[in-house]
Amino acid sequence: MNKEYAVGLDIGGTHITAAVIDITDMKVIDFSLHKESFDSNLPVEEVMTIWEKAIRTSIENSKVENTTGLAVCMPGPFDYTNGVCWIKGQSKYEHFYGLNVRDLFKDKLNLSSDFPIFFENDAVCFGKGEVFKDTENLSKKVMAITLGTGLGACFIDKGESISTGDLVPKDGEIYDLRYKEGIAEDYVSARGLIAGYFALSGKEINNGLELFNLATAGDTMAKKAFEQMGEDLAVIVLPWLATFSADSFIIGGKIANASEFFLPFFNKKIKEAGSNVTVSISTDNEKAALLGATSMLYKA
Template sequence: MNKAYAVGLDIGGTHITAAIIDIVDMKVIDFSLHKESFDSNLPVEEVMAIWEKAIKTSIENSKAKNIVGLAACMPGPFDYENGICWIKDQSKYEHFYGLNVRYLFQGTLNLTSDFPILFENDAVCFGKGEVFKDSDNLSKKVMAITLGTGLGACFIDKGISISSGDLVPTDGEIYNIPFKDGIAEDYVSARGLLAKYFALSGKKLNNCLELFNLAKAEDQLAIKAFQEMGEDLAEIVMPWLEKFSANSFIIGGKIANASEFFLPVFNQKIKESGSNITVSVSTDNEIAALLGATSLLYTA
């Protein structure tokens, strides 16, 4: 089969990562991975110029010729089918609200209207990418989550994202499930972790990296904050793992890098529930997201 390639993009609030993906073998092309950090609250034209630079650098480094599409994993709220950004009051992309990002790509990159430009939720991209990274998962039911600024989730059955029906929560999302005195994301996220540490210690930290470094230094209150999050995470996901009949549960996102501090208690809670589900932590969130995005253009 002739090779076909796509531009894969992982777009966050402070970065864009571009890579060229072989969409026949679902592999990242050597030397094509390129990352740019930026302030997403810059004017639209400046943000698009940074995105253009990342894409063109990636294409140039890959030496790929037959590029047949572009696929981006984007944070929500976002109209993924029509390419319209609805992010508002989240301290990111404040100038993009209501804009058609597909049209912005077409204009910036001089693409024709029939050139495929596809979008997907960042958590779904991560989950799909993890499935494509391990072909054994293509026959399984997988629940994947991303732990970071927020709490993302996806439910995948034999490689297909499931976001409706009785077996998954509304829209396949768990961040807004009622939990304790708020919603799940209030407790399992960066702000949830920092709030736990403040409640335990009376100290305010600037970010989770500070908390992680304290835990590494054996600060018992920092470790306890992570453990409490692990307990909360287990309580939130267990009903849906059971309802979806998931074979595998995969944890990703930046906070997954601190799994040594929350995974043991999470696993203990899962085991106590009687579940024998396979639990794993992603070793490369970014590659998974890029593969997941371009799986929308998978040709095999």
């Protein structure tokens, strides 16, 4: 069988990860994974130069001579069909607002007008990638979330993303669901953790990693902030796990690395509610996102 390869990109507010994917077997090619950190508020041309470097380095390291597509995980708001960025007021990609990123890629990489370039929400890419990593999930209904600077979510039924209909929230998103004095993301995210710790201790911290280090060192208030987030997460997702009839719930994102501090409290709430959903923590967010992106080009 002839192999086909595509480049997968996972693009965040401060990083880009590129890899060449065998889209016949859905495997990441050895040595092709390449990361670059950058400030997404740099001028567009400077950002595109960094992205180009990541892509070309990945292809060079893979030793693959020909790639047949580009698949990109991007945070929203973003017009994933047409490739237009609508991110505004989020301290990232301020200069990309209203620009067609598909055209930017084609110009920067000297690609033909018909070269396939697909875009998908980063949380959906993560969820799809987790499904493709474990083929048993291809027959299941999976809800997956990403915990980081924001709260991403997706609903996957037999490998397909579901974002409309009565079984899922609007656009398949949970970050903006009304919760307590605001929305879900105010409480379940890095900023939610930081705010929770401040409310408990009166102390200001800079980021989630700092809180994780405090909790690891035994700081009671830091642990309590994670516990509260775990309970809040359970309350937020329980109605949708039930409505969607999810078989599996998968947690990813950087904050998933702190699962020892919040997962027991999340699980306790889930069990108290009588849910039998299987809960798991992703062991490789990055590869999952890249596989999920390139699943749009999957050659079965």
